Amino acid sequence: MAADEAEKARGKRAALCFAAIAVLLGLPLWWKTTETYRASLPDAQIARLDALAFQLTVPVAVVFAKGSLPAAQQRRLPFAEMREEETPLNLRTSVTARYETAYRSATAQEEAALALGTVQEADAALLPLQDGLLGSLTVYIVPEASSLLPQGVSVYIGKHRSAVVRGPPAAGDVLTAVNAQVRHIAQTMSFTPDSIAAALSDRVPLDKLGLDTRRPFKSSLGYEITFSLLNPDPKSHDVRWDIEAAVRGYVQPFLDKLSFVANFTVDSQILYYAMLGVTPRFDKDSSSFLLSAHSLPHVINPVEARLGSSAASLFPVLNFLLYVPERAHSPLYIQDRDGALVKTNAFHSPRWGGIMVYNVKHPAADEAPLPLRVDVDMVQVMEVFLAQLRLLFGISRAPLPREFLVENPGNTGLAAWELDCLLWARTVENVATVSTTLTSLAELLDKIGNIVIKDDVASEVYRAVAAVQQALGELAAGRLGAAFQASKEAVTSSERAFFDPSLLHLLYFPDDQKFAIYIPLFLPMAVPLLLSLAKMLREAGRRGKEPAKAD
């Protein structure tokens, strides 16, 4: 009896030990070994990135030439003030534009420059006197009577980062009168609330699908530009174009100015027997062939298959096509929606590129030997292509009042302040992209529990978070160049982290499949344990009741 009791007691202790080991040791071990490896991510910082409050600081220097200020206000110079304008875009995004304006009077060298004959010469002479930092602006106020600005022009915006303004009459409060003009100029030459809202169109859905938001390419680390010459009729036209010299002379200076923004590669090709997909109509009145505006969308597709874009790089490709119409269809003009002929004879497609039709002058004599040698006038062609290139990059000029005279950027095709506008928009866009990427990565990792995060992915995320915080800081400090650089690094790191090939989640297992795998493993072990535990509890319950019954 006693031996039996001892045996039973030993059995109970054994069962309890097994259960204890299974629960205390086995369960945590199984849990730990079957969880997915996740390196730690800066979740708190990523959550804070979700709400973006941009502080864009523009350092503006306002320089008063002699005679533009009354003596009373002249004594106040030099001083600085800061103006803030906040634009809340939505719950998670707000933009505060800060204009740090430093007012001072002109130095002797600046006076000498402003005394030159034309405003263009003055602009060129003033350039070495400015710091030329990206994002900064200098506004020169000349007296009302000055002859520097032509008649009827009150504001001149130069090729670089300066503007010359004809001040109001020197009596009265010139400073406040000038402030409004300075603000308008600063907005034109850096950013407007609309341009920033357009750059943030991913986060802030715009109500209207404006052309300006969809036309430009999104910010990318590089672009490939392809120039193609389409010659559908090599029998009649022997077309030569000196594309290398044209690219070197006209396109490369433009791209060099933009080299800070992205890497560019340029190539060119000549395609023979490449037809347009549309047959042009013959117009008897002008005895020319016309392509109407609504048939233009169908022109691109048949050609696109032959452009060789599958051999291009992974960057977005801009295609510029020069089409020399066949002899039978010459001259070919493009008609816009109102029926008028388009002066440039060219059209472009958002985020794709542009096409220009180049008409060849045929000599009157029909016996001219075929094929006719055609040397393409590259200047005319490049004028159109560069204009299209500017539009595709989003460098478009908002309409300005008539008193504003904007200097032609010359052969480089891009003024320095236009580059600044692009950089402001691109930096804001990059920061918004990084914020969206990182927050969506964090959200995805929450939602899909099976994704493994390796250490290098985690380090890229840390780098992206640090870079974006640096970019925001530099934007607030007014250093546009450093801010853009930091935002580019942030985008590179965050894209690399998000698109890392290892982040493919392990194949999804529905719950019933999980049960089907674990039950044959755990059930045979669990059933005897549970049964013996149940038996022990029942006996303990019966013994507890018996002493009560005995008495």
Added chain:
Amino acid sequence: MAAARARAPRRLPALLLACCSLAAALAPQDQVEQFFKSGHTNNWAVLVCTSRFWFNYRHVANTLSVYRSVKRLGIPDSHIVLMLADDMACNSRNPKPATVFSHKNMELNVYGDDVEVDYRSYEVTVENFLRVLTGRIPPSTPRSKRLLSDDKSNILIYMTGHGGNGFLKFQDSEEITNVELADAFEQMWQKRRYNELLFIIDTCQGASMYERFYSPNIMALASSQVGEDSLSHQPDLGIGVHLMDRYTFYVLEFLEEINPASQTNMNDLFRVCPKSLCVSTPGHRTDLFQRDPQNVLITDFFGSVRKVEITTETISLDPNLVILESGTPKDEITTEALKYAEQLPVAQIIHQKPKQKDWHPPGGFILGLWALIIMVFFKTYGIKHMKHIF
């Protein structure tokens, strides 16, 4: 009183005229808005056939017919990712090699001579498909195998094969579930890899595959509801297998009438293949899509009608400034003699000394063999010999 009454009728035609002129002014504006309503600038197509083996000929023919229609309507090969799990055209059982027919009596060869298959044969796996969709592709992948869409791309995804309730079979060895597909689309949305997505699936119980979608801007069509089988169309006695599935056959007939300029909308596509023709009930899902299907053109997804703008401004360039600069670079071009790089270090191979191999301890098999031999020896001759050995 009379004056007031006289004034009223004079005001009415003026009001009508004002309304008419306003409407006339709005009409061209509306047309411009209509023209840009869809908001996309490029089109992509991902066409997947998931079955292998000769008797699944019809799935390859399905995919190739959609490929052909999509190419005809304007999407170039560089924007199409075509995944075919098996090669029917060059299959040894194909009585007409290099052809894949979609109509009986061999009327229409959908293989053609300019097919560009991006993922072929064993490359069509669930993993590769998900990598294409989410963009998490190894860096060595060529451009033609990538889906380089952006936030203004409309993507058409067509899948066909054998499926069941909630899954689609790939290559007869693995499956993709509807949850994974929905998660993949969500990852695409998070990274804004599409503007709008049209998902078409032609399998048995196809409607189960789009049940779990939760990302915005997705429209889905399926050839059959849950619990129904999608049936094949017609066999060809010359080739010996069924050539097409019913749903895709009627969709192809519908698409043959579309040209790049047509204004047919999605509601017509929903009505393709009613139960009388298809035997199964095709289904569709539009609750995640923001626009009304009435306003969605077929060519928004199946074709590639680009939006164009007339270029009205030019830059003025001064050719004189350039001529001065282009003089110098010509001198710098020095062509160096080109020669082949060393392909194979022949001298090194010929005069190679035999490599010193590191010594490794004997592996499991050798040890086991010797253990067996020793055991047998001692069993036969007795254990007392052991002390002589050790």
